[in-house]
Amino acid sequence: MVKLIRTLADHGDDVSCCAFSSSHLATCSLDKTIRLYSLSDFSELPHSPLKFHTYAVHCCCFSPSGHILASCSTDGTTVLWSAHSGQSLTVMEQPGGSPVRVCRFSPDSAYLASGAADGSIVLWNAQSYKLYRCGGVKDGSLVACAFSPDGSLLVTGSSGGDLTVWDDRMRCLHSEKAHDLGVTCCDFSPRPLSGGEQGLQFYQLASCGQDCEIKLWVVSFTRVLGFELKYKSTLRGHCAPVLACAFSHNGQMLVSGSVDKSVIIYDIGTQSALHTLTQHTSNTAGSMSDQQKQLIEDWSEEDVSTWLHAQGLEELVGVFQMNNIDGKELLHLTKESLAGDLKIESLGLRSKVLRSIEELKTRMDSLSSGIPDEFICPITRELMKDPIIASDGYSYEREAMESWVRKKKRTSPMTNLVLPSLVLTPNRTLKMAINRWLETHQK
Structure with missing residues (x-):
């Protein structure tokens, strides 16, 4: 039996990633923030949201102990936070400043991997915060990565469709085309497969992609016999690109989320679907649908205040509340009304408000036309x-x-x-x- 426990709707833009520790839930968003919740009652922690990034936050993950939270962003940085206080511990800049798409801790918390849009993958020392090793792929952005349970292997996935396997010294062991239109996520089962010879480890790896498929792989590795990646099977059920997949803590189930708005939970043993969850009313990727457009027009004054905070315009909350600006009024604001009616004297503030509103309208228009957002040119x-x-x-x-x-x-x-x-x-x-x-x- 799967049932909805709680819906969290605090972010002001698309939610890009979620992560659990033993006591906390972390979510990050295109609104540049990371939010932390207590697992006891899903209340937001006092030091949340965490703010540092100047552009969209793409990924967040906890260290195995749960004490440290990592986040990475389009701004080219990976930030380490104290999960208990929300204090920023360090800021690690990707070589070249390329947007960072994914980050993962090694199982022993010794290292943190960060993959970027230029195809670079960096292994950071999580204690000294120094760059340890780095590598890169030539075809596409790095959008996914996962460590094997013993930390001896790192697998990365690219928008070009390749799965690449690295050893603990960041030497490339193998690269294989896995998904035609690009890999979106990959994850190792936390438990090794049985039946391996002495000194030989077998692991199960799942990957998903823009081709609407989830693929299962068997990974074997020994320093004597070398490395092997074998395709095992394909799990189907989604009718649109699959954006995320993850094994359960015991490795017996796999969950996937798709642009088709559904979440499917699979039994790994039988490779059959146990549950299909269809409560999402917008794409699981977080895109804004016609229904969300209507919701924006129905925003309350408090909703507009939340949106202003998410855009970094906290200083205008009082002005908007004083003038009773709700969702419908927000969408009809002009430079004349901002200057004349709302008395906002700063040209920079007026321009920032108008840009944010135009971005909101543009996303609404492109998605209400039914065109997938990834097919839309960011300029035109x-x-x-x-x-x-x-x-x-x-x-x-x-x-x-x-x-x-x-x-x-x-x-x-x-x-x-x-x-x-x-x-x-x-x-x-x-x-x-x-x-x-x-x-x-x-x-």
């Missing part, structure tokens, strides 16, 4: 026809990005960081996905 906010990958790891419409560069903008449109290169690489897998979507949805 229109369906891409000739998508390319820039050196920041993001995809754009070629003409729009070329125009951006011609205007002598050497910075990324998404991260505002300096682009390490102006080379634009055709994103053929994304173009194929867009063409497939067009064939299905445009008759």
